[in-house]
Amino acid sequence: MDSESLKALQAPLKDQYRSQPDAALITLSAESNGVDGIACKLATSKGMVEAGLHPATGGPGTQACSGDMLLEALAACAGVTLQAVATAFGVKLSRSTVRAEGDLDFRGTLGVAKDAPVGFRDIRLVFDIAGDAPEETLKKIVATSERYCVVLQTIQQRPNITIEAHVA
Numbered sequence: 677m678d679s680e681s682l683k684a685l686q687a688p689l690k691d692q693y694r695s696q697p698d699a700a701l702i703t704l705s706a707e708s709n710g711v712d713g714i715a716c717k718l719a720t721s722k723g724m725v726e727a728g729l730h731p732a733t734g735g736p737g738t739q740a741c742s743g744d745m746l747l748e749a750l751a752a753c754a755g756v757t758l759q760a761v762a763t764a765f766g767v768k769l770s771r772s773t774v775r776a777e778g779d780l781d782f783r784g785t786l787g788v789a790k791d792a793p794v795g796f797r798d799i800r801l802v803f804d805i806a807g808d809a810p811e812e813t814l815k816k817i818v819a820t821s822e823r824y825c826v827v828l829q830t831i832q833q834r835p836n837i838t839i840e841a842h843v844a
Contacts, residue, residue, distance in 0.1 A: 679766040715739055732782045743780060743796070751776040753827035754801055761820045762805075767813060771806040801828065 677685075693700040708716040708727065714735070715728035727742055729735025755774040762769050778799040784792035803818045822828060 677763055679764055682760065682763045730782075732780075733785055743778065746796075747776040747778050747799070750799070750801060750825075750827045750831070754803070754821060754825045757825040758803065758805070758817065758821040761817050761824065762807065765809070765813065765817055765820075767807045767809040767817060769805055769807040771804060773802075773804040775802045775804070776800070777802070799831070 706718060706720075708718045710716050711726065713728070715726055718725045718727055718740075725745075726739045727745070728739030730741040730743060731737040735741070751774050754776070755772065758772055758774060759769070762772070776799065778796040780796055781789075781792045783789040784794040801822075803821070805814055805818065807814060807817075809817075
């Protein structure tokens, strides 16, 4: 896809969202259901995924780990955003790799040390790109990708989260 095709594809959506801001608000959802053992099944757009404990917490390592899935979502979102931004800039990327890495201290997750955080302590997002544009333009593409990556901005902005428990 080239820049003009992308703009033509997105123009009616942008016009609609400008004139009808409520049309831009869409609720996405995900749902998991428990299965035997310490696991759950998650319905995805590509089929069912079984998630379980990471091996560092006693899991078998044969199931998806939610921490890995978070990093995968970040890398995927940043990668797609990078491609869209490069296309909008009219730049053809000859290399476009996005890697997400995160450091976890599993003492927090297992309740071994109260001072150890539960969750990622550090996350690194690495863009490795090359293309038919000057270095300054490539850096601007990366910066713009960071700005418009939904998953990255969600993690950085820390949205309001409400939790409900329906207990029978």
